[in-house]
């Protein structure tokens with residue numbers, strides 16, 4: 546087994562029905578989906594999820610946007626998952642995202658940037674624990 550990362554397909558991308566295309570890119574890049582759900586965060590939950598950004602100028606908008614509709618939350622597994630996933634999705638601001646990346650293809654702004662990807666093992670664990678119980682994770686399948 547490789548290591549793991551946590552991702553969300555954000556409300557804007559789900560509203561535009563991009564989740565299938567984004568999940569295909571994720572599978573084609575060699576990631577295994579080990580947990581997944583369509584869910585929606587309340588503003589309180591989104592505020593807690595993005596607590597590290599509290600006080601930053603974009604925080605309120607981010608919380609409002611992330612609680613504006615359903616998201617797809619998932620745990621992904623692959624060798625070098627965190628770094629490889631960040632490469633697949635591209636820069637946070639889609640204007641700076643490389644050609645062929647998820648954000649280049651599907652994002653419309655730095656807030657509505659199509660997907661989230663965990664930036665460290667520690668955050669991937671914290672973020673996965675935020676959404677998934679033990680029973681919702683399938684780590685031991687081929």
Ligand code: CMP
Nearest residue numbers: 598603607637655656657658660661662
């Ligand atoms: P995400 O990977 O979900 O992690 C934090 C989010 O904050 C990020 O994607 C962006 O959507 C948002 N964000 C980060 N920096 C900025 C910024 N400078 N302006 C607006 N939004 C930002």
